[in-house]
Amino acid sequence: xxxxxxxxxxVLIDSEPxxxxxxLLLLGKYKVDVPEHYLEKYVGTTGSSMWxxxxxxxxxxxxxxxxxxxxxxxxxxxxxxxxxAAIDGIPELLKDLHAKKILVGVASSSPSMFIKEVxxxxxVERYVDTWISGENVDKGKPEPDIFxxxxxxxxxxxxxxxxxxxxxxxxxxxxxxxxxxxxFRNPNSGNQDIAKADLVIEGIxxxxxxxxxxxxxx
Numbered sequence: 549x550x551x552x553x554x555x556x557x558x559v560l561i562d563s564e565p566x567x568x569x570x571x572l573l574l575l576g577k578y579k580v581d582v583p584e585h586y587l588e589k590y591v592g593t594t595g596s597s598m599w600x601x602x603x604x605x606x607x608x609x610x611x612x613x614x615x616x617x618x619x620x621x622x623x624x625x626x627x628x629x630x631x632x633a634a635i636d637g638i639p640e641l642l643k644d645l646h647a648k649k650i651l652v653g654v655a656s657s658s659p660s661m662f663i664k665e666v667x668x669x670x671x672v673e674r675y676v677d678t679w680i681s682g683e684n685v686d687k688g689k690p691e692p693d694i695f696x697x698x699x700x701x702x703x704x705x706x707x708x709x710x711x712x713x714x715x716x717x718x719x720x721x722x723x724x725x726x727x728x729x730x731x732f733r734n735p736n737s738g739n740q741d742i743a744k745a746d747l748v749i750e751g752i753x754x755x756x757x758x759x760x761x762x763x764x765x766x
Contacts, residue, residue, distance in 0.1 A: 549764035550708040552645055553698050553727070555592070556656035556679075558714035558737040559752075560638050561666050564591060565736050566630065570622045571598075574615070580606045588738035592715030594657045594688035595619055620659050627665055634670035635734075637752035642675035648757045651702050654679035655694045655711075678702070690717040692725035699725070710764050712755070716741045728764050730755065 557563045571587055580602070590598040599615045602608065608615070645652050652675055656663050660681040667673045678701055685693035699706045711722035714734045719742045722729035731745030732752060742748060747763055749755065 549650065549710060549761045550704040551651035551653055551699070551702050551710075552760060553653040553655050553695060553709055553711045553722075554642075555711070555713045555715070555718050556654050556663060556666060557658060558591070558734045559712055559732055560634060560654065560672065561632055561670055562635055562734065562736055563627070563632065563666065564714075564734070564738070566623065566626050566632070570619060570626055574619055574622060575602070577618075578606070578608045578610065580608070585738065588740070591737055591740060592657060592689045592713070592717030592721075594682035595659065596683075597688050616659075620661060623658075623662055624665060627662070627669065632666075632669055634672060635752055637755070638670070639672055639675075641752060641755055642672050644757045645760075646675040650757060651677050651704070653677060653698045653702065655698050656680075657682035657688050657694075659683055689715075690720035690724070692721050695722055695725035695727055699727075708764075710760050712752075713742070713745070714740065719745045730760070730763065 554560055595616055600612055642652055654676055660683055663679055663681055680698055682688040682694055685697050687693045699709055706726040709727045711727050711729045713719050713722055713729055714732045714737045719729050719731050723744055729745045731742030731748045733750050
């Protein structure tokens with residue numbers, strides 16, 4: 549094992565409720581009324597792919613970039629307004645991996661600006677070697693592009709990476725990239741089918757450098 553790659557929303561920070569609140573508020577602005585569970589299928593995907601589908605489905609005439617700008621502005625506002633912290637066990641796990649010379653990456657479908665603010669807010673920047681946004685690859689999760697790009701940035705083989713994800717789309721992307729995957733069952737991420745993960749956990753505290761290495765070497 550050379551690297552551990554973390555999804556951000558729902559893994560490093562419990563921000564899926566923030567995204568849900570933001571997306572529902574924005575949908576309301578465009579006179580679209582949907583139940584909360586409607587958005588569960590988009591957990592882990594990029595905002596651009598989500599909003600493009602929604603625009604087409606509900607006939608929203610607003611330009612995609614305008615919607616994305618509004619979504620980012622609203623999410624940043626909610627992030628600054630709330631008292632968001634790292635998910636229990638994340639600071640300790642990242643510190644452990646960093647100390648053991650394991651590369652730590654963050655591969656998130658969120659916009660770059662949101663990733664920067666989150667890493668700063670939860671105070672784990674020093675333990676993250678690099679991060680990448682879904683904005684930086686051609687196809688978002690569940691396609692493997694973002695994880696393969698991270699392996700390239702690290703200069704390691706996909707088989708030398710382990711991914712920690714909380715969504716169906718993220719787990720599928722990791723497996724398609726040829727990486728071992730740990731599925732974190734976060735109830736705030738909605739009803740996510742993460743059964744295809746190599747290991748499913750209920751809490752980040754279950755993980756350590758030693759246990760992740762054992763999974764990779766299995």
